Amino acid sequence: MTLSDEQNPSPPGGSSPRAPSEEQSSEEASAPQPAPPPVPGAALPEDLRVSWSWPHLAVFVLFSVASMAFVQLAFSSYLKSARHLPVKRIEQVLTSSAAYVVAEQIAWFGLLMLFLWLTLAVLRQAPFWRTVGWRALPPPASLSGASWRYFLTGCFLAIFVGLAGTRIRQPQNMPIQELLKDRTGTLLVMALAVLLAPLVEETVFRGYLYPLLARRLGVPLGIVLTGLFFGMLHGAQLGWTWGLVGLLMLVGIVLTYVRARTGTVVASYFVHLGYNSMLAMSAGISSHGFRAFPPGS
Numbered sequence: 001m002t003l004s005d006e007q008n009p010s011p012p013g014g015s016s017p018r019a020p021s022e023e024q025s026s027e028e029a030s031a032p033q034p035a036p037p038p039v040p041g042a043a044l045p046e047d048l049r050v051s052w053s054w055p056h057l058a059v060f061v062l063f064s065v066a067s068m069a070f071v072q073l074a075f076s077s078y079l080k081s082a083r084h085l086p087v088k089r090i091e092q093v094l095t096s097s098a099a100y101v102v103a104e105q106i107a108w109f110g111l112l113m114l115f116l117w118l119t120l121a122v123l124r125q126a127p128f129w130r131t132v133g134w135r136a137l138p139p140p141a142s143l144s145g146a147s148w149r150y151f152l153t154g155c156f157l158a159i160f161v162g163l164a165g166t167r168i169r170q171p172q173n174m175p176i177q178e179l180l181k182d183r184t185g186t187l188l189v190m191a192l193a194v195l196l197a198p199l200v201e202e203t204v205f206r207g208y209l210y211p212l213l214a215r216r217l218g219v220p221l222g223i224v225l226t227g228l229f230f231g232m233l234h235g236a237q238l239g240w241t242w243g244l245v246g247l248l249m250l251v252g253i254v255l256t257y258v259r260a261r262t263g264t265v266v267a268s269y270f271v272h273l274g275y276n277s278m279l280a281m282s283a284g285i286s287s288h289g290f291r292a293f294p295p296g297s
Contacts, residue, residue, distance in 0.1 A: 047133060047263040050211045051124060057212055060115065067111040071104050096178040098185030102192050109200040116208060132207035133265035147270045150258065154274025157254060161247050161275075162282065168243035176237040186287065190280035198272035205230050205252070206259040206268045214260065223260055227253030251275065 072094065079090045094100050121128035137146050180186045205226055214222030230252025231245050238244045259268040 044215060045263060047135065048211045048215045050131075050215060051126070052120075052208075052212060054212075054216070056119070057209070060119075060208070063115050064112060067115075068108050071107045071111070074107075075100060075104055095175060098179040098182075098188045101179055102188045105192060106196065109196060112204060113200060116203070132203050133211065133259070134203075134207065134269075135264040135266065137264055137266055138262060143266075146267070150267050150270035151274035151277075153258075154271040154276075155278040157251060157271065158275045158278035158282075161251060162279075164247055165244060168241065168247075170241060170244065171239050174237070174239040174241065180283065183287075186283055190283060193276040194273065194280050198269055198276055201230070201233075202255070202259075202265050202269045202272055206256055207265045210256055210259060219260055223253060223256045226256040227251075230255070 075094055076090050079085045079093060080087075085093065094104065116132060117128055120126055120131050124131075137143060176189075179189050209229065210222055210226040213225050217225070228249050231247075231249030234248050235245045238248070255268045255271055258271050259265055261267075
């Protein structure tokens with residue numbers, strides 16, 4: 001017996017050790033494999049698969065309140081130092097002067113959009129507009145044809161709300177009415193309502209808030225709650241006239257329903273744009289081209 005035979009003794013019968021048989025290999029290959037763990041949110045529609053949650057929303061709400069206070073403080077400091085106005089006069093200017101109210105709103109909107117962009121696009125390195133719901137309209141709808149359809153829907157919604165509002169007893173000198181007493185103020189408010197408000201409000205409510213509520217609480221409740229919060233945001237402008245606030249809640253629910261039905265903020269944006277554009281057109285018609293304003297309006 002050689003040295004190699006001593007180191008590698010053969011089993012009885014002279015056969016060598018066998019490798020795993022082909023039958024065993026095939027059986028192992030055909031054995032059922034364990035299913036992969038489910039991906040969180042995989043069952044949700046793509047437009048509801050958002051990366052933020054309740055803590056993120058809480059931080060956003062706190063930032064919204066703090067940023068509004070900061071904007072008001074900044075404008076108050078300017079009026080006090082540059083124009084030397086007393087405190088009571090400053091409060092009056094910041095609530096009844098259309099130029100300052102619109103400037104405050106633009107500054108606040110800018111801070112809100114900056115916050116969302118930093119937290120969603122910069123920190124998470126995600127495409128900003130798609131992340132907050134600005135996606136292509138579902139086929140076979142084309143942007144040109146569908147945009148007009150949604151725009152006209154918003155126009156008819158504004159007509160309905162206007163007619164319903166005539167049956168509600170409205171107090172004199174609501175805050176929004178104080179801004180529409182002259183041509184300059186009305187043009188500024190209408191420009192804000194048409195050019196900026198639909199973009200920012202749809203991004204915040206239908207792009208940021210709704211997906212989280214729908215993901216956590218279900219689509220129906222998400223639609224309703226988003227609409228209620230939308231109406232509440234405009235309550236101060238209407239002097240908390242609850243009939244009018246309720247109509248704006250209904251508008252918010254319709255906008256959110258359109259967003260949920262289509263899966264994109266683009267659709268609700270055009271409805272919102274049509275709604276606000278019809279309001280601006282009505283203001284222009286009632287004031288004879290923003291030239292004649294009845295006393296006490």
